[in-house]
Amino acid sequence: MHFTPDEARRQFAALHQMHNDKPVVFLDGPGGSQVPQSVLSAMNEYLGAYNSNLGGHYFSSRHTVELVGLARACGRDLLNAPSADNIVFGANMTSLTFQLSRAIARDWQQGDEVIVTALDHYSNVSSWEQAAEDRGAVVKQAKVNTLDCSVDLEHFESLLSDKTKLVAVTYASNTTGTITDIKRIVELAKQYDAAVYVDAVHYAPHSLIDVQALGCDFLVCSAYKFFGPHLGVAFISSDWLQTLRPYKVEPATDIGPGRFETGTQSFEALAGFIAAVKYLASWGEGTSLREQLTAAFDSLGKHEELLSRYFLQRLSQVKGMTLYGSQESSHVVRTPTFALLSDKHTPEQLARALGEQNICVWNGHFYALGLVKQLDLEEKGGC
Numbered sequence: 020m021h022f023t024p025d026e027a028r029r030q031f032a033a034l035h036q037m038h039n040d041k042p043v044v045f046l047d048g049p050g051g052s053q054v055p056q057s058v059l060s061a062m063n064e065y066l067g068a069y070n071s072n073l074g075g076h077y078f079s080s081r082h083t084v085e086l087v088g089l090a091r092a093c094g095r096d097l098l099n100a101p102s103a104d105n106i107v108f109g110a111n112m113t114s115l116t117f118q119l120s121r122a123i124a125r126d127w128q129q130g131d132e133v134i135v136t137a138l139d140h141y142s143n144v145s146s147w148e149q150a151a152e153d154r155g156a157v158v159k160q161a162k163v164n165t166l167d168c169s170v171d172l173e174h175f176e177s178l179l180s181d182k183t184k185l186v187a188v189t190y191a192s193n194t195t196g197t198i199t200d201i202k203r204i205v206e207l208a209k210q211y212d213a214a215v216y217v218d219a220v221h222y223a224p225h226s227l228i229d230v231q232a233l234g235c236d237f238l239v240c241s242a243y244k245f246f247g248p249h250l251g252v253a254f255i256s257s258d259w260l261q262t263l264r265p266y267k268v269e270p271a272t273d274i275g276p277g278r279f280e281t282g283t284q285s286f287e288a289l290a291g292f293i294a295a296v297k298y299l300a301s302w303g304e305g306t307s308l309r310e311q312l313t314a315a316f317d318s319l320g321k322h323e324e325l326l327s328r329y330f331l332q333r334l335s336q337v338k339g340m341t342l343y344g345s346q347e348s349s350h351v352v353r354t355p356t357f358a359l360l361s362d363k364h365t366p367e368q369l370a371r372a373l374g375e376q377n378i379c380v381w382n383g384h385f386y387a388l389g390l391v392k393q394l395d396l397e398e399k400g401g402c
């Protein structure tokens with residue numbers, strides 16, 4: 020199915036509101052997306068009719084068990100995981116990463132090494148720095164190529180050694196939109212038997228993920244970036260699913276993905292996640308959910324590339340603005356996310372002025388401290 024722009028907009032109530040008698044424009048995708056009515060309805064229906072916990076001998080509990088299973092199946096199709104059991108849920112990507120980092124680091128020894136990158140959101144840096152500190156491991160940070168704000172693969176490769184236990188890397192920068200060559204990162208890391216943990220939070224809304232093709236050990240994303248509720252989604256490869264020892268409550272299950280899901284989950288968020296994945300799939304055609312998602316993301320990618328090309332063409336006509344990141348519009352190279360700096364106004368001044376016109380944009384360091392520091396933007400207020 021292909022919606023017209025008006026049909027697409029009608030599904031989002033947030034796009035039709037007025038604030039101070041003016042329409043609103045959401046350009047803050049890196050900070051999260053708005054949600055379609057189908058997601059709101061799914062969450063409302065669950066809370067209104069089935070709010071329960073797992074394991075009961077009654078209808079609402081059985082419905083919740085089925086809901087969790089369907090959510091894992093949707094996660095499997097979204098990420099092309101081998102099994103629904105590879106999908107784990109949590110409050111958000113940051114909480115999941117801190118939690119998983121402790122389990123992964125349990126067997127690290129003094130002098131073991133971890134590699135992070137300067138391109139990453141610090142949820143995928145601080146988690147590993149603190150886990151390494153607890154175990155006496157060493158953290159090294161791969162630099163960024165300042166010309167296009169990509170991970171410096173030559174520098175990254177130079178940091179690898181037989182001591183490397185884990186590589187943590189972003190799939191796409193939430194600040195500059197730069198896409199990382201994850202397959203190459205994995206190939207290099209596996210030469211040293213290092214595990215690879217991928218932050219796909221910013222990549223997931225823009226391109227369809229295939230964890231089997233990537234060969235990564237872990238991959239995390241957040242549903243609120245692709246029209247869903249606040250929910251963290253993690254892929255844990257089969258090699259790690261039962262061998263990791265998570266910190267958990269003793270009576271809780273120690274079999275499958277549930278062993279990582281400490282406490283009661285947000286089942287209403289899982290209902291919203293299912294609806295969000297199905298909304299994405301509604302833009303494509305096919306006999307399976309994965310086929311529909313593949314066709315949908317192909318169309319969405321072409322549309323986003325047109326938006327990138329249009330933006331970059333218009334930006335080239337504006338004096339006094341610096342773009343950080345690739346100058347290319349290709350959807351293989353970047354997402355339509357742009358980091359800008361004016362030679363006349365601070366990032367905060369621009370964001371505030373736009374905000375007064377109901378044009379929603381972010382400013383600052385976007386938690387990508389390594390990138391902002393390497394680009395010498397910290398004292399300038401970020402971008």
